[in-house]
Amino acid sequence: MVSRVIPVDPFDLVVFGGTGDLARRKIIPALFRRYCSGQVVEGTQVIAAARTDLDTEGYRNVAAASIREFSAGRACEDGTLERFLQMLAYVKLDATGEEGWSALADLIRQDRTRAFYLSVGPSLFAPIAARIRSHGLVNAGTRIVVEKPFGHDLESAKALNATLAEHFHETQIYRIDHYLGKETVQNLMAVRFGNVLFEPLWNAQFVDHIQITVAETVGVGLRGEYYDRAGAMRDMMQNHLMQLLCLIAMEPPARFEPDAVRDEKLKVIRALDAVEPHHIVRGQYDATSDSPGYREAVGHPRSTTESYIALKTHVSNWRWSGTPFYLRTGKRLVARSSVINVVFKDAPHSIFGADAGGAANILSIRLQPNEGITMHVTIKEPGQGGMRLIDVPLDMSFAEALGPEGQDPPDAYERLIMDVIRGNQTLFMRGDEVEAAWAWTDPIIRGWQARGEVPKPYEALSKGPIDADQLMRRDKREWRGIKP
Numbered sequence: 506m507v508s509r510v511i512p513v514d515p516f517d518l519v520v521f522g523g524t525g526d527l528a529r530r531k532i533i534p535a536l537f538r539r540y541c542s543g544q545v546v547e548g549t550q551v552i553a554a555a556r557t558d559l560d561t562e563g564y565r566n567v568a569a570a571s572i573r574e575f576s577a578g579r580a581c582e583d584g585t586l587e588r589f590l591q592m593l594a595y596v597k598l599d600a601t602g603e604e605g606w607s608a609l610a611d612l613i614r615q616d617r618t619r620a621f622y623l624s625v626g627p628s629l630f631a632p633i634a635a636r637i638r639s640h641g642l643v644n645a646g647t648r649i650v651v652e653k654p655f656g657h658d659l660e661s662a663k664a665l666n667a668t669l670a671e672h673f674h675e676t677q678i679y680r681i682d683h684y685l686g687k688e689t690v691q692n693l694m695a696v697r698f699g700n701v702l703f704e705p706l707w708n709a710q711f712v713d714h715i716q717i718t719v720a721e722t723v724g725v726g727l728r729g730e731y732y733d734r735a736g737a738m739r740d741m742m743q744n745h746l747m748q749l750l751c752l753i754a755m756e757p758p759a760r761f762e763p764d765a766v767r768d769e770k771l772k773v774i775r776a777l778d779a780v781e782p783h784h785i786v787r788g789q790y791d792a793t794s795d796s797p798g799y800r801e802a803v804g805h806p807r808s809t810t811e812s813y814i815a816l817k818t819h820v821s822n823w824r825w826s827g828t829p830f831y832l833r834t835g836k837r838l839v840a841r842s843s844v845i846n847v848v849f850k851d852a853p854h855s856i857f858g859a860d861a862g863g864a865a866n867i868l869s870i871r872l873q874p875n876e877g878i879t880m881h882v883t884i885k886e887p888g889q890g891g892m893r894l895i896d897v898p899l900d901m902s903f904a905e906a907l908g909p910e911g912q913d914p915p916d917a918y919e920r921l922i923m924d925v926i927r928g929n930q931t932l933f934m935r936g937d938e939v940e941a942a943w944a945w946t947d948p949i950i951r952g953w954q955a956r957g958e959v960p961k962p963y964e965a966l967s968k969g970p971i972d973a974d975q976l977m978r979r980d981k982r983e984w985r986g987i988k989p
C-alpha cells in the first residue's frame with residue numbers, strides 16, 4: 506500500500522548545528538527522503554548554520570556524503586540527490602557572537618513558513634533565540650525546534666522554558682521527542698481510540714499490568730561525558746518512556762488536536778505516584794573481552810551514574826488504580842528492542858480445567874525494530890486428543906502490511922519535521938509537560954543520591970541486573986523477553 510503524500514508549500518528551514526552529528530545522521534537525510542517522496546517541493550530552502558569553516562558548496566558535499574551513508578537503500582529517481590543539494594545553503598555563524606547573522610537574515614525570505622531547528626547543545630538556546638529575535642527574524646509563521654535534553658532537572662527546564670518564552674509564543678515552540686514520531690506510537694492512539702475493541706478493556710479491571718522496555722545493545726559510545734552527567738533516568742526515562750506511558754494511560758482526548766492530546770498526557774504525569782526506593786533498580790554494564798565496561802567507557806572509575814534503570818510506578822486515577830506500570834531501559838542489553846506490553850488479566854474462570862494451559866492475553870506494541878503490533882491470544886492446540894490451550898501471536902508488521910515494497914515506514918524525523926512545517930504540535934512536548942515530568946523525576950534522583958546508592962553491575966549483552974527480575978517476581982510477574 507503506497508501512502509498518500511500531500512506536498513507542503515515551499516519553506517525556509519534553518520538548521521543551527523547543521524554540521525553536527527544529529528543534522529548529518531537524521532535531519533538532512535530526513536529532508537532528502539521527504540523530497541524524494543514529493544512532500545518537500547522545489548523552492549524550499551534549507552540553510553545550515555554552524556561554526557565550521559565551510560561554504561555552500563562544501564556543505565553540499567558534507568550533506569551528499571551523509572545522505573549516501575544514512576539514506577542508503579531508499580528508492581529515488583536518478584538526479585534527485587543533485588536537485589535536492591541545490592536547495593541547501595550554508596552560513597558560517599557564531600551562535601554567541603554576531604558573525605554570520607546578517608548573512609543568514611539576507612537569505613531568509615518573507616513570504617513563507619520559516620523554522621529554526623536548534624540542533625545544538627542547550628547552552629546555545631538562549632543566545633540563538635535572542636539573536637533570532639534581535640535580527641528581526643520572528644514573524645507569525647516562525648517556528649523553533651529544540652532537541653533533548655530539555656533541561657537537567659526541573660529548575661533548568663523551567664529556565665529553558667522561560668528563555669524560549671521571552672522570544673517565542675508556546676505555539677511556536679516544538680520540543681522534539683523523536684519517539685513520538687514513530688509510526689507505532691501514533692498507531693497506539695489509532696488502535697486505542699479508532700476501535701471499540703480495546704478501550705472497554707483498557708483499565709484496571711482488565712489490565713493486570715503494563716511493561717515498557719527500551720533496550721539498546723550499544724554502550725555510551727562517544728557520548729560518555731554527556732551520558733555520565735545524565736544517566737538512563739534523565740536520558741531515557743524522563744522523556745521517552747514517560748511519553749510512551751502517557752499515550753498508553755491517557756484518557757481519550759475530545760479531539761485529535763495538539764492541546765487536547767497534550768492536556769490528557771499532562772494529567773497522566775501529574776497522576777504518577779512517587780516511586781518507592783525499593784521499586785527502583787539501577788545498573789551499570791560490565792566489560793567484555795573486547796569492549797569496555799560503563800565506568801571505563803565514560804572515563805570515570807567511581808561513577809555512580811546508571812546505564813540501566815527499571816522501576817515500578819502507578820497512575821493514581823480511577824482508570825488505573827491498582828495496575829502497576831513497570832518501566833525499564835538500558836544500554837548494552839541483549840537486543841535492541843523497544844516494546845510496550847499490555848498484559849491483560851487471566852480469564853475469570855477456566856472451563857477447560859487448570860491443566861489445559863493457555864496464557865493471559867498480551868497486546869505487544871513494537872516500536873523498534875520491525876514496528877508493529879502483536880496480540881497474543883489463546884487457542885486450542887491443533888490436533889487430536891483433549892482440549893489443550895496454547896498462546897499464539899496474531900502478528901502485524903507495519904513494514905510487511907503497509908510499507909511500499911522493500912521500504913521501511915518513514916523515519917520519525919521525517920514525520921516530525923513535516924509536522925513543524927505544517928504547524929501541527931500534537932507530537933511535540935508542551936512546556937508544562939516537560940516540567941511535570943521533571944517534577945516527578947527529581948525526587949527519585951535526589952532520593953538515590955541522598956542514600957548514596959551505587960548501581961548494580963550487570964553483564965553486558967544480558968537482560969540487565971538480576972534485581973530487576975526480583976522487582977517483578979515479588980509481584981508474581983515476569984518481564985517479557987528482550988527480543989530483537
Ligand code: NAD
Nearest residue numbers: 522523524525526527555556557599600624625626652653
Ligand atoms: P554535535 O556536537 O555533533 O554538533 C554541534 C553543532 O553545533 C555543530 O554543527 C557545531 O558547529 C555547532 N556549534 C557548536 N557551537 C556553536 C556556536 N557557538 N555557534 C554556532 N554553531 C555552533 O552535536 P549533535 O550530536 O549534533 O547534537 C546537537 C543537539 O541535539 C544536542 O543538544 C544533543 O544533545 C541533541 N541530540 C542529539 C542526538 C544525536 O543523535 N546526535 C540525539 C538527540 C538529541
